[in-house]
Amino acid sequence: MPVLEFEHISKRYRSLFREERWALRDFSLLLEAGEIVGFLGPNGAGKTTAINIAVGLVHATSGSGTLLGKEFGEVSARRRVGFLPESPAYYHRNARATLKMCGALNGLREPELSRRASQLLAAVGLDDEAERNVGKFSRGMLQRVGVAQAFINDPDLLILDEPTSALDPISRLHIRRLLLDARNRGKSVFLSSHQLSEIELLCDRIFFVQAGRVVAAGSTGELLRSSEACEITVSNTNGLPASAVDIQRQADQTTFTIPVSEQRAAIEQIWAAGGTLIRVARKTKSLEEVFIDVMNGNSGERTP
Amino acid sequence: MRAVLLLAGSFIRQNRWLMLAFVGWPFLMSAFEWSPHHAVNLDDVNAIVQQEVFYGLAIADFLASAAIYNEKRSRRIAGVLSKGVSRAQYLLGLIAGSTVFGGVYFVAIAVSVMWLLGPSSSELHRVAVLIICGLVASGWVAALAVLFSVVLHPILAAAIAGIIAFAPLAMTGTSIFLPLTVLVRGMTSLSARNFEWPSILIALVETAIFVLVSSPLFQRSDVAVNLE
Numbered sequence A: 001m002p003v004l005e006f007e008h009i010s011k012r013y014r015s016l017f018r019e020e021r022w023a024l025r026d027f028s029l030l031l032e033a034g035e036i037v038g039f040l041g042p043n044g045a046g047k048t049t050a051i052n053i054a055v056g057l058v059h060a061t062s063g064s065g066t067l068l069g070k071e072f073g074e075v076s077a078r079r080r081v082g083f084l085p086e087s088p089a090y091y092h093r094n095a096r097a098t099l100k101m102c103g104a105l106n107g108l109r110e111p112e113l114s115r116r117a118s119q120l121l122a123a124v125g126l127d128d129e130a131e132r133n134v135g136k137f138s139r140g141m142l143q144r145v146g147v148a149q150a151f152i153n154d155p156d157l158l159i160l161d162e163p164t165s166a167l168d169p170i171s172r173l174h175i176r177r178l179l180l181d182a183r184n185r186g187k188s189v190f191l192s193s194h195q196l197s198e199i200e201l202l203c204d205r206i207f208f209v210q211a212g213r214v215v216a217a218g219s220t221g222e223l224l225r226s227s228e229a230c231e232i233t234v235s236n237t238n239g240l241p242a243s244a245v246d247i248q249r250q251a252d253q254t255t256f257t258i259p260v261s262e263q264r265a266a267i268e269q270i271w272a273a274g275g276t277l278i279r280v281a282r283k284t285k286s287l288e289e290v291f292i293d294v295m296n297g298n299s300g301e302r303t304p
Numbered sequence B: 001m002r003a004v005l006l007l008a009g010s011f012i013r014q015n016r017w018l019m020l021a022f023v024g025w026p027f028l029m030s031a032f033e034w035s036p037h038h039a040v041n042l043d044d045v046n047a048i049v050q051q052e053v054f055y056g057l058a059i060a061d062f063l064a065s066a067a068i069y070n071e072k073r074s075r076r077i078a079g080v081l082s083k084g085v086s087r088a089q090y091l092l093g094l095i096a097g098s099t100v101f102g103g104v105y106f107v108a109i110a111v112s113v114m115w116l117l118g119p120s121s122s123e124l125h126r127v128a129v130l131i132i133c134g135l136v137a138s139g140w141v142a143a144l145a146v147l148f149s150v151v152l153h154p155i156l157a158a159a160i161a162g163i164i165a166f167a168p169l170a171m172t173g174t175s176i177f178l179p180l181t182v183l184v185r186g187m188t189s190l191s192a193r194n195f196e197w198p199s200i201l202i203a204l205v206e207t208a209i210f211v212l213v214s215s216p217l218f219q220r221s222d223v224a225v226n227l228e
Ligand SMILES: Nc1ncnc2c1ncn2[C@@H]1O[C@H](COP(=O)(O)OP(=O)(O)O)[C@@H](O)[C@H]1O
Pocket: A013, A014, A015, A021, A022, A023, A041, A042, A043, A044, A045, A046, A047, A048, A049, A050, B224, B225, B226
């Protein structure tokens, strides 16, 4: 059973004096249990809108979807979800009380409530600030409170809208640990971000969104390997294949790139010319390259 | 139920300083009125109570009608409604919070009046009328204000709810369907010694109707919107 499913969801925002705007158009996505899935797209792509629809804060104009098997908007499903809003804001009280309030709203009771609050404050590195008023917290600290409260009910599904956008490297590490640990315990994580490095480190699968649609999807490994080029390094040769590009010469070594389909012919040609093969490697893309390709519409793996 | 109590508690906690100020107000008024040399004038006390009751209901109107807007603007609503909390529970929490706010204030009025007039059994009864009717009336006003604030800008909501609640009070006569006309008269008149049960009942029923109408309206609205 999918833990989260969007089926042909469209969302139109209307306001009195501004023109209407489609934040999502026929948006479909399916999230299976037990993985960390990244939701990647430029600003304004519709990530926050999709997430807000899933947790029932916003209603779809058309289409439907399920959260842990229940229609969007059902209270009982939300009780088993941990949610971090894009810019979290809390009542002015101390961090511990904030966490406990959030847990209580999800039906958690003492002594579990206190135990988990302390545990999570430590996990996000806020144990020394637990009794301080969150109204005086920096943006990064608030975000950590936000992540901690998302975990308070030990949710089956975590939905995090840009969880690391304001964080320093140490805090990012804390949160990465929490998320990986959750995944290893069979929980599912759905996180949006435009920080590619974070997604690359964490996610098993990536959905690319652009202008309110999923434009590409795939496992992180596949996407990074999805390059159709290979890089060859040779020495003692002058005759390079005609299709070689990106040619770099260093001492007696030459490195060039050719399409994978011509790899074999190129190697044979070099051997025939008496050259020495030093290295052949399938070129991997950085997630940044994949992202830019996808956004420019050059992706091989499109979903309908 | 627990969620409603938590939300009501949170609402009161947020408004605790305002509540403290309101609780102090009747005592301040009584202190001005009190004199060691002569007995207090009942008509004066009556006028003061009348004014204090009006303030209590007005603040319930303002707090309740501004609550959703403030929570949206501060984005705190997202942290609450994304939890295991239904929209109806959220509204009930707000109304309960506003009602308790009013209730505490009416207890303060009652105690300050007792202090002026001296405790006697007839005064105790009068005080009970004041508190019970005050609670019911605050709940009624708060539910009405919340109903309008679900669909309108809070200032407009407060104004409309205020007009519906208070305009009939300026006229003579009472209407059974405008329970405030009966309840407020009972609370502010020294001769009223009895609970107006029919009006209390009608007020409670109407409060329930306001909640039943506002819940589906609120259910349909987006709460994570840019208000700017
Ligand atoms: N409340 C709103 N009213 C009008 N337009 C909105 C509202 N919220 C978002 N939008 C618009 O919808 C689009 C998607 O926004 P959003 O979901 O926040 O994107 P992302 O999170 O990917 O940056 C944007 O063009 C944004 O301007």
